[in-house]
Amino acid sequence: MKAPLLTACIVAVIAGFAVVAASSSDLGNPTKDTQVIASAVNAFAGSALVGEQAAPDKITLSELCPPSFEKTDAGVCELRNMYQFYDSLQNQGVGGTQTALPAHRDGFSPEQIDLGRYLFFDPALSGDGSTSCASCHHPDLGFSDGRARAVGVAGHAVKRSSPTLWNVAFLKNLFWDARADSLEEQAQGPLYSPEEMGNNPAQLLATLHGSAEYRRLFRQAFPDGQLDEISLQQVYISLAAFQTSLISLNSRYDRYAHGYHAALTDKEVEGMNVFRSFVARCAECHTPPLFTNQQVAVIGSPEPLGLPLDIGAEATWNAPKMKGGFKVPTLRNIAKTAPYMHSGRFGTLREAVEFYTGGRGHAVPKGVDMHIHWHIWEPNLTDDELDRLVDFLGALTDETFTPEIPRRVPSGLTPIGVSPLTDFNNSNNTSRATAAVADGVEDQTVYLGGASS
Secondary structure, three states: OOHHHHHHHHHHHHHHHHHHHHHHHOOOOHHHHHHHHHHHHHHHHHHHHOHHHHOOOOOOOOOOOOOOEEEOOOOOEEEOOHHHHOOOEOOOOEOOOOOOOOOOOOOEOHHHHHHHHHHHHOHHHOOOOOEOHHHHOEHHHOOEOOOOOOEOHHHOEOOOOOOOOOOHHHOOOEOOOOOEOOHHHHHHHHHHOOOOOOOOHHHHHHHHHOOHHHHHHHHHHOOOOOOOOOOHHHHHHHHHHHHHOOOOOOOHHHHHHOOOHHHOOHHHHHHHHHHHOOOOOHHHHOOOOOOOOOOEEEOOOOOOOOOOEEOEOHHHHOOHHHOOEEEOOOOOOHHHOOOEOOOOOEOOHHHHHHHOOOOOOOOOOOOOOOOOOOOOOOOOOOHHHHHHHHHHHHOOOOOOOOOOOOOOOOOOOOOOEOOHHHHOOOOOHHHHHHHHHHHHHOOOOEEOOOOOO
8 A cells, every 4th residue: 555545544434533532532512522533534634635744755746625615526526505494585605604605606626726726825926936826825824914914025114904814715706805806816926926925927827837836737727728838727726616615604603593593692692682683783794604794895994093084985985975884794703713804903803893882973073074884883881791792702713623723834935934933033023013104104194005805
């Protein structure tokens, strides 16, 4: 038996023992069972995804689909989840706890997904080899970056925060201002922005073609493509394939929604009831189970002190009524992605939820005309209700299927490159990033926003 296959078999057996152990030692504890089993399955899948573990001198793309995906007879990966058994009003994910999710993207091959993973973590995609996609979307930070504003190549400050990538397979529009309609289109924003990854199409192709390993991996992922010829579209497709595999649908809230009501504490249930109430109206924009209605809303969120007004989606559609409008973000894994809002204005979830009870348009600058979304009003929530909302939002965390960070990438550079985990002190990265942005734009009055968010 060949070494890679033997390794995979050993890992599979270990995973099987873990499942058996979970079912015997933790019988009657569904939460523990789920965690242990998921950990075992994820460990097996992770070993398969990280080809270099089997052969340290050669990267091999996985032929297996990521966890929660099933490989079809056509050789592509299709998402499987409990929400597929439910119905939904207008197929938009609208309704109670047991309601279907909106349409999503899948159907990529395992090799395309895994190639996208290597590209995502490889700083070679940036113009100076310092910054990868993961620099602003780090798995350990909810696929965000923990900063108020993103920071690109050479320390350039971007105008907006980095949104999470969890469950982007379901999104119809990307970026805070909803200006991209697909993940392939979105990828080109940060790749070629001089403030973010600072690359250009010709240099990107030259870098990839200059790597024999990348040429080999692209042939494996796109066997019908031209021999030894990497296309930009293949790069965009691979990045999209990986990002659509970032699925988070197994939080304690999800277990509650599927019928295991002991998954939430009493305080979290109270918070969920506030969240879904007509008084708070949180669920009307952050609609379960995706926890976004995918619309753009003008809520009058304030900018950090000293920073100018961001006109948001007004620039996307050249529509003054959309001034200050931004895409309603998903709340899944929201506890992992502080600071909050498009500008990183609020450092904690408590501050963010408190904003909504401050009164309609209370933070809009004087002299600025904003068409505040009709859902934003004056709910006058109590301190206890706000605390319960925060409790409930914490129950939306699920990182069960976080993908493995490659131990090495085909370029030979350090995976990820610059990130808040390597170049910023975690205790003060938010304040330092905010200060950096303020230094660069304090004399402006209005800007259109950065390319990545």
